[in-house]
Amino acid sequence: MIKEKKKRDRKLKKLNHTDKILQAAEVLFAEKGFYLTTLEEIARGAHLAKGTIYLHFKNKRDLFISVIEKKLDVLLEKIKNEIQKEDSPSNKIRKAIETQLKFLEQNRNFFKILQSLSGEYKREMEKELAERVIQKNARYLEMLRQLIWQAVRRKEIKPLNTRKLAVILVGMVHSLTINWISQKERGSLFEDHNLVWEIFWNGAKAD
Numbered sequence: 001m002i003k004e005k006k007k008r009d010r011k012l013k014k015l016n017h018t019d020k021i022l023q024a025a026e027v028l029f030a031e032k033g034f035y036l037t038t039l040e041e042i043a044r045g046a047h048l049a050k051g052t053i054y055l056h057f058k059n060k061r062d063l064f065i066s067v068i069e070k071k072l073d074v075l076l077e078k079i080k081n082e083i084q085k086e087d088s089p090s091n092k093i094r095k096a097i098e099t100q101l102k103f104l105e106q107n108r109n110f111f112k113i114l115q116s117l118s119g120e121y122k123r124e125m126e127k128e129l130a131e132r133v134i135q136k137n138a139r140y141l142e143m144l145r146q147l148i149w150q151a152v153r154r155k156e157i158k159p160l161n162t163r164k165l166a167v168i169l170v171g172m173v174h175s176l177t178i179n180w181i182s183q184k185e186r187g188s189l190f191e192d193h194n195l196v197w198e199i200f201w202n203g204a205k206a207d
Helices: 002-036 039-046 050-056 060-083 089-106 108-115 119-124 126-153 162-182 190-204
Strands: none
Touching: 002 039, 002 050, 002 060, 002 108, 039 050, 039 060, 060 089, 060 108, 060 126, 089 108, 089 126, 089 162, 089 190, 108 162, 119 126, 126 162, 162 190
């Protein structure tokens, strides 16, 4: 019993440290970018020794990708949970847009980190990004494509190219978020979900 309790405590402490490191890294990577941020700064932000970071992450690159990966996991899970509450495919699509915009507004540092992924970063981290991040983005795009395909089958949406429609939808959300960030995050990004939906729905809905 005591041994099991110690094991649980160690696991909790490990998770606690991991979360602290990820949170500190997210703030600093968003503010300074990958190259200018040091592990020493992240350790100070997490109120931990630098060596503790190496107990949880292989290096700075692993930590950088882990920040993105963790947030994507949370976003995808939120979207899956929210769309289950809706009855029709078109309502599920609308709920996915709402959930994504709300998440991006609440996690603006995460989006800034995604935007900081320049060509140089991508080349350096190509393998890890492909395995841990790009596949998750592809899964979200496929999730939207499937919902659009279901809406087409139910004659809610015109029989258009479902993948291209999913790409257009993601592109609108992405562009609005970039504009919101560039405008010093004035107003509410989430409120734009009605605008995205109106443009998408009026162009794609079946006659």
